[in-house]
Structure formats: structure tokens, C-alpha cells
Amino acid sequence: MQRVPTGIPGLDSITQGGFPKGSTILVSGGAGTGKTIFALQYIYAGAALYNEPGVFVTFEESSKNILWNLQNFGWDYASLNKQGLMKIYRVSIESPEKFANTWNDQVDNIITMVKEMGAQRVALDSITALGMMLAERVTDKDGAELWIGNTLAVRTMIKTLSDRLKELDVTSIFTSGTKEDKKTEFSSFGVEEFIVDGVIRLYYIPPRRALFVRKMRGTNHSHRVHPMTISEKGIEVHPNDEILWEALK
Numbered sequence: 001m002q003r004v005p006t007g008i009p010g011l012d013s014i015t016q017g018g019f020p021k022g023s024t025i026l027v028s029g030g031a032g033t034g035k036t037i038f039a040l041q042y043i044y045a046g047a048a049l050y051n052e053p054g055v056f057v058t059f060e061e062s063s064k065n066i067l068w069n070l071q072n073f074g075w076d077y078a079s080l081n082k083q084g085l086m087k088i089y090r091v092s093i094e095s096p097e098k099f100a101n102t103w104n105d106q107v108d109n110i111i112t113m114v115k116e117m118g119a120q121r122v123a124l125d126s127i128t129a130l131g132m133m134l135a136e137r138v139t140d141k142d143g144a145e146l147w148i149g150n151t152l153a154v155r156t157m158i159k160t161l162s163d164r165l166k167e168l169d170v171t172s173i174f175t176s177g178t179k180e181d182k183k184t185e186f187s188s189f190g191v192e193e194f195i196v197d198g199v200i201r202l203y204y205i206p207p208r209r210a211l212f213v214r215k216m217r218g219t220n221h222s223h224r225v226h227p228m229t230i231s232e233k234g235i236e237v238h239p240n241d242e243i244l245w246e247a248l249k
């Protein structure tokens, strides 16, 4: 099997050399666990270390966060972009109505960009922001408004995206937010983890960070929870060290 090295120090040695080529990997975790940095570093390292073109797609309200991260870690996006090796693409999703009308075009735009660049890596940050657009607003018996996730619609959307990227043999990362206190939760809507080929969960147990490979199809990956650090160089995983499952919240 062909492997795609992530370029994230310490990670490839616990996954037999990287992600299976053409796979879709979910990176999930609570707020501030490092999902965006992880996804951005995967695209950046692909371009800077392996000469593999990649696209980082952000569905966050603002792309400021991405620019902060690039500056913060000294990742020279301008030059990689000029060489056609890296692209940041922002999809704005202001309202569910607008989203419903434009989503198919947005997917076509992403796929066209991937083809034109010859991208081998794609990161989508985040599936949570996307899925929220498919949630339905209902009113409970006391008149309070609630958002109910339409899991079938989320599932279909993720599957479609994943399949279209797979057809092009692109290896992609989707990020997904989880609740803080549930270490066994792997996604926002409870369906994402079953569609993808791999699941990586990030944890933040102050002051420590950790990473756990929950699944990776076709891979004899580590079954331990590994310490992870974020520094001025980005994310680093410590493959020889372990954090006990019991220590996670």
C-alpha cells in the first residue's frame, strides 16, 4: 500500500509511515485541541517537504485564524502559493438557506481547483461548521429554539465529498469538533467516524496535550495515547511516550 507521510514529526512512525494514499482521515477533538493547526501543518508539510500540492479549505467565518497560524509558525505561504503548491480557500457559509443553494457549486469549485493544481492533499476545516448548516431549527414544548442535527444529511454530504476526493486519489483530512468531557466521542454528529478511513483524536488535559489513533483502515497503528506538543514549530507527536487512557477526561 502506498503511504502519504504527514510530515508532522513523530506521527508517521505510529501509522506505518503515514496515511494510506487516497484515504479520508477525521481529526477530531474539543475546542483548542489543535485541529486547525494539525490540518494546516499537513498541507504545509506536503508542499514544503514533499513537493505535493495541497488545498486547505476553511469554512470558519474568518480566515484570520489561518493567517495567524501561518505567521505564528513562520510557514511561508506566499512562496508556496506562487509555486502552485499550496492554496487556502475560504468558503463562506452565512446562512442555511444560502448554503443549500450554493453547496453543490462550492463542491464543484473545490474539485476543479484540486484538478487544476494537481492537488494530492486536501484539508477541510471543519465538518462541524458545514454540518451545522444542515441542522434544523425546532421549537420545544416550552417555546425554546433548538437545533437538531440532520445526521442523514450530514452523512450524505461527508460521503459525497470523501468519494469525490477519493476518485482523484487525494488523501484528505476532515476536522470535527467534540464535546470537552467525552474522551470516547469522535465527532460532532456521531456519524463522521464511520464513513472515514481513519480517526485521530486530539486531547487537551491542561497542561498536557495528547493524540490517539482510534482507527486507520489497512494500518497496524499504535494503540497507545501519545503526548503531543504545540510549539513555535507546530505540532509534534512523541511516539515513544504514553499517556494512560485513565488520565484522559
Ligand SMILES: Nc1ncnc2c1ncn2[C@@H]1O[C@H](COP(=O)(O)OP(=O)(O)OP(=O)(O)O)[C@@H](O)[C@H]1O
Pocket: 029, 030, 031, 032, 033, 034, 035, 036, 037, 038, 072, 177, 230, 231, 232, 233
Ligand atoms: N506557537 C504556539 N506555541 C504553543 N501553543 C500554541 C502556539 N500557537 C497556538 N498554540 C495553541 O494552539 C491552540 C489553537 O489550536 P487550533 O486553533 O488548531 O485548535 P482547534 O482545535 O482548531 O480549535 P477550535 O475548536 O477553536 O477550532 C491555541 O489555543 C494554543 O493553545
Ligand SMILES: [Mg+2]
Pocket: 035, 036, 037, 125
Ligand atoms: Mg479550529
